[in-house]
Amino acid sequence: MMFLRLLAGLAAMVPAVPASAQNATPLFSSDAPLAITLTGPMSALAANRDGDSRWAATLAVTGERIPVQLSPRGITRRLKEICQFPPLRMDLPTRPTAGLFAGQRTLKLVTYCRRRDGHAQHLLLEYAAYRIYNLLTPLSFRARLANITYADPSGRALITRPGFFIEDAFHLAQRTGLERPRTGDMVPRSSLSAAHAARMAMFEYLIANLDWSMRGGPEGEGCCHNARLLQRPGQPGFVPVPYDFDFSGLVDAPYAQPPAQIPIPNVRVRNYRGYCLHNAEALAAAGEIRTKRTEIMTLLASIPGLSPGSLRKARAFLDPFWAQIATDATVRARILSNCVR
Template identity: 30%
Template sequence: MLRSTFFLILLVMCALPLSAKKGESLFDRWSRTEGKSIDIYLNLDTLLANRNTTNVMRGTVVDSGLHLGVDIHVRGRFRRRTCALPPILLQFDKDPLVLAGLNTHNDYKLVTPCTDDAAGQDAILRENLVYELYRTIDPEASYRTHLLTITYHNTADGSSFTSYGLVIEDTDELEDRLEASNCEDCYNQPVANYTNAETVALFQYMVGNADYSTSLARNLKLMQAEDGRLTAVPYDFDFCGVVNPTYGRLIHPEQDNMTDRVWVWEFQALPQLDQAASEFALLEDELLAQVEAYTPLSYDSRREIKVYLKDFFRDLKRNRIGR
């Protein structure tokens, strides 16, 4: 028995480099199921005590009977300091993924509710909706996300609680899909080097997000193709007007409220908005229907978001944006 187990592990180790990017990922597995539930076992007391450190702790994720070892890192800046449960990075052990028939994409950001009340759950749902709206606008150059119901088991005292969590696909998966690499030092690039600068700026304005910078690559992944051109992929929308969280803080000096829209354009060249604006206008009905169909959110929240987006489309039709 021990010998056969040893040879199985050896076979898995030899196959790892070949299987790393083949087959479905853990994210793919999760995304096939609406209302997906998982369990995370960790020493929550230790996690919270080390929220301001780079310390790594061990945990276990249980998915329909499949036990996966995981390194857990606290991440983020503002939320790691202030939230009841800080956002975390789950870095799964690769061998069990391969044994489960999955590929070895194993780094997943988990967005957690900042407050332990109904408003915190509402904010997570809204942020997931923003990611999904951007995927409607650009299905390829966008992060895939999936809403999970997570039961956290605190191994320190045996307590547990259940909450929504938003899992974001591994950036390596995004790179594979775009056949591009994540450029980590592409700062202060001219607008001509981008494939989608106007689209990203218009979307950020639509959802009321000023918490990003193209020139500094803040809250954007800059994916670089072989020809050197960059495609910006936005993420981290928790301070945007659509989410409008109770814990939010104003980002831009022109904002008086979280829902105030600010046009952010950091290039010397003027934006060429006609094509992007036309594409957004064509998607108005689809985007509003997408909000209406997002039933995890309450009726009141969906109505509020639709009113907010309709204001954007009115300004778009009147050529009041980016002028």
């Protein structure tokens, strides 16, 4: 597998630590891929994903062995008919005080969905989406790519596939000097930071993702859907921070479908969902992304294990977006004219 062949040679190619990694915990202070082993009852975990049961396991990485508890999480990818193995929540009962996982208590781990090598390409493109948003703002979730070997309790390796950890919201807030505000189930548009809401909406348009809301979440779960709200202490304006991009057109997962209320044929079709209230800030966000085009395309080419075919497909998918934001006039005519009123 290409990811496995490339991993060994990446240590000498790690780029300078980006601004979004400053003051990050050790796990998210670098973009160098990890090699880890998770040992535990993997078959039982995959077979029992409906409840909240936690399964004792061991995480091994760079000479460290850390006891952890694993439990299935997510919605779509948690379903057996969608994925052969679910995304995981990883709890560290004893918070490490040293080493790579120092300070971690709870982590989201994006795992392989299906065993076929081709499915890893969707995961790598989702990881790339996190990295792209890191280029746009430090107010973004960091992600750490890993080559994960899953082993049964006897230590027998079952499968090795790429995956990635997602920074916890608490650590994101701590790193950026923000706090997590208390909100109701639905927040008014006027309570959002216009600049940050516009940037998020334009980014989601870039990757063609419609599976989000920066104002509300699923019934009974509060705000928000595939986003977290942060706030600068003593200042108005909630900062929405997106995550979970597997339903985007950039990733193009085989199970992804557009929301039923949006009449488009597939997730590869872009549909702008930014608010007209934020059009001035959205115009500025498009200009910001325009200046990052070279960095974004270079980043895509640097994702370990991304196949030449996947890279060509991703580049071709982004080409129409670059044309739409080529000038302020094209942004107004081709994107902002479709804003949400």
